Amino acid sequence: MSFNKTTVQDIAWLARLAIDDQSIAGYEKDLTDILALVERMKKVNTADIQPLAHPLEIDTQLRPDAVTEENQRDDFQKIAPAITDGHYLVPKFVE
């Protein structure tokens, strides 16, 4: 599989990345190269190998179900650009 301009733009949109038109050709090449590497890796026989979910050989640590956090709303909202009645405000959007 190779990338064209549209797929690069689609992926940039999914990640909400603003890329300028001049750099698209470069991304096309880089992404196509990455997929070429994936194609090479696919040829390796991995029949008996469990997929890697995490690079460290550890299991998840669990915590007991207890409330340990206090209300710090005022501190957190100091960095918010706009708040009203304890709500964070964002430009209006409706589904």
Place this chain on the structure above:
Amino acid sequence: MQWEPVIGLEIHVQLATKSKIFSGAANRFGAAANTQACAVDLGLPGALPVTNEAVLRMAVKFGLAVDATIAKRSVFARKNYFYPDLPKGYQISQYELPIVHDGRIRIELRDGAVKEVGITRAHLEEDAGKSMHEDFPGFTGIDLNRAGTPLIEIVSEPDMRAAGEAVAYMKKIHSLVRYLEISDGNMQEGSFRCDANVSIRPKGETKLGTRTETKNINSFRFVEQAINYEIHRQIAVVEAGNEVFQETLLFDPVKNETRPMRSKEEANDYRYFPDPDLPPVVIDNAYIETIRAQLPELPEQKRRRFMDDFGLSEYDSSYLTASKDTADYFETAVAATKGEAKLIANWIMSELSAALNRDNIDINVARVTAEMLAGLVNRIADNTVSNKIARQVFGAMWRGEGSADDIIEKQGLKQVTDTGEIEKSVDEVIAESGAQLEQYRNAPPEKQGKLVGYFVGQVMKKSRGKANPKQVNQLLSAKLKNLGRG
């Protein structure tokens, strides 16, 4: 052409934990905006998630209850999308390796038939925040208290063939999570909500048609309405020679219709990948078996036990075990009587359920408690009051006038069983009813029995319903028989 609807449900259940799935912030409904959103829930840089043990336990409990496979190794994944109430830009969910898969549950249909619905998977994930579009002119207000609330998403196989089946399935899952005490199931507060996948195909076809997904339905009635609307819409589209598009819809209960939510051009590509912040969840057999041993009695087992131990019919047992609250009410009430299971069952299914429906309240907050109902049933069982008077007492208890004994005492409703007193009333009635007595005398014997009814009614009226009807009948029959000969 005959069309066959194919329906699958995705049910989101909020888990009733004290704290959130990945943080120590409180998981409680109704707090002031953003007072229960900590650094992890806000996705602040440097904050790391740590999984809540209770969440894992609840998911395993559910899996065991639906006879599913519990994954010894499951993996949290990031589901990436941008939305203002999702601060991290991804939702932590499970994708390729969910904690629960391949289960099944039995549902009872309206015609009494039983059907098995497959459960493809049930995975753990975090809820998003809430967007308020109304109260902030020109803006949307974001409350992140709900962000990080633990959810289990239960995905069914496309096994249902009618809206009614989907409702029966949803009710069954709702009852089950309440039995398991893993969720409060409160639909008004969003603790239990569902997405419905609907497609149609010509009857006899085995391939699936293109499906639509109707999102976030939060009542049993709306699920039925939304699915029926969607089935009819799709049939109309296909019969007009057009194609059904795969799209996400919202149900509008006011207009009773579905409408597109996201356009297909923006079809989401969630780019799932294992969350590097959370190593795989690994559990062993011992863990699973410990939880199995702690499972409460499930609806199906309870239903059988009610039939075996209390001698109830299958219908009564199903009714009483459909919700845990009703089953608990029944058992508490029976325990406070001398084994009057059938009487208690009848009162729950008739008078109590009518009163609950009328006032639209739940049985666990009924104004007549299980102990109060038992008090009334005890007075029926020992002949203190007749069934008719008991209904009057029940009404008074419901209005908050006290216990059955208080009301019977205060209002003088005690049944009259003193033969002398009843006999006095009987004699009075016979003396006052010359015309009817004449009629009785002239009637052929086979018609006389029917005419006794008039006299019984008069005696009961005289005693304001308190005379023991059985004694009244016996006395009257004997006396009239004698007079009839005269």
